[in-house]
Amino acid sequence: MVTSLLRVDHASRRFGGQTALDDVSFQVRPGEILGIIGRSGAGKTTLLRCLNGLERPDSGRILIEDRDITTLPERELVQVRRRIGLVFQHFNLLNSRTVAGNIELPLQIAGVPRDRRRARAGELLDLVGLAGHADKRPSQLSGGQKQRVGIARALAAHPALLLCDEATSALDPETTLSILDLLRDINRRLGLTIILITHEMDVIRRIAQRILVMDRGRVVEDAETAQVLRGGARHDVTRAFLHGESARLPDTIAALMRPAPFAGGAPLVRLTLDAGAAGVPVLSVLGRQYGIDAAIVQAGMADGGAQAECVVRLSGHDDGAMDFLRQASPSMEVLGYVPADS
Structure with a gap:
């Protein structure tokens, strides 16, 4: 075989x-x-x-x-x-x-x-x-x-x-x-x-x-x-390609973004949600269950409208919240970190 x-x-x-x-x-x-x-x-x-x-x-x-x-x-x-x-x-x-x-x-x-x-x-x-x-x-x-x-x-x-x-x-x-x-x-x-x-x-x-x-x-x-x-x-070349993706964010956000966590910083996360998950109030769950506010930085449709994509800034970090996001969006991507008040 x-x-x-x-x-x-x-x-x-x-x-x-x-x-x-x-x-x-x-x-x-x-x-x-x-x-x-x-x-x-x-x-x-x-x-x-x-x-x-x-x-x-x-x-x-x-x-x-x-x-x-x-x-x-x-x-x-x-x-x-x-x-x-x-x-x-x-x-x-x-x-x-x-x-x-x-x-x-x-x-x-x-x-x-x-x-x-x-x-x-x-x-x-x-x-x-x-x-x-x-x-x-x-x-x-x-x-x-x-x-x-x-x-x-x-x-x-x-x-x-x-x-x-x-x-x-x-x-x-x-x-x-x-x-x-x-x-x-x-x-x-x-x-x-x-x-x-x-x-x-x-x-x-x-x-x-x-x-x-x-x-x-x-x-x-x-x-x-x-x-x-x-x-x-694991390799710098891969991270450079990922950074090139992130560079398409609004200029004001991209200019503030750093690759690693820092004091007063908030993770910037890209989520891709299938149409079948549209009924799951992902951002609301973050607030109610984990106490994390999520501000939408960028949003749009992909895969012929079968998926919704958004980039959100999270008010803080919680391992349980990140696990929840990975379940909701298996291709979840942490783009970098920006000031929490940006």
Whole structure:
């Protein structure tokens, strides 16, 4: 029985005198959504190319469904690649083909008969919310629609693993949310394993169950996303990404925020509440049961309206209150500390 769909063991890759991957090891469980984040030059692109067999590491192993792709001859590697879907940052659609034709392309290359290709394209257009667009050209679509076609094409051959290479970086914030919602829905409905390569912590926070942080070719953090957001980051690079998220707070608040508790300070906490928890008076419970006042600093909707997000300043600290907040919002994140009267 396959316990990890993907396993990377001590993979290293050099280009001349430059190390792109340095002893990288991690595993991905079937059905998991893993976010890989890092600055430019961290090794994300090289890792992605190694995962789909376009690059071979100089040392180490990469196993997909227990097959080591680093040792496979090209003919067998082609078969494994069909188990991997790839979603690109800039869509990479062919304007010479219709929407359906783009989705059918990997099936056509694999020799699938035309009637089966057309039927599969129709299924996938329904899945990604583009029913009725089969005969359009990519030039007639918006950026978000193009990415939906790209996702449908990546799913055409029934992959076990979906690799998303900065799949939302070319999109506006609202469209980004809709694409992340779609990927989350695909993960839930199909049980598909997804790896997201990104440089945006907000993408990780919204969809990834686990986070892998890369720096200078090494994995410096491998943890559950909720743990990192609750203040469990172990590496400075991870904390820097989290600080970048916090920098989007109102300037007056961000300027006062400090990373550690201080006398007269109050924790600033980001909460994400599912629609199902909307009937729970979270802030009222803090006041009545724990004697803590919570001032809302920022609020909005996420996940297509299925979740409410807010940043609150708490009047004090109580372990019981923090446990209650973690139950109400498993991805609760302590952003920092500000003066209690700010």
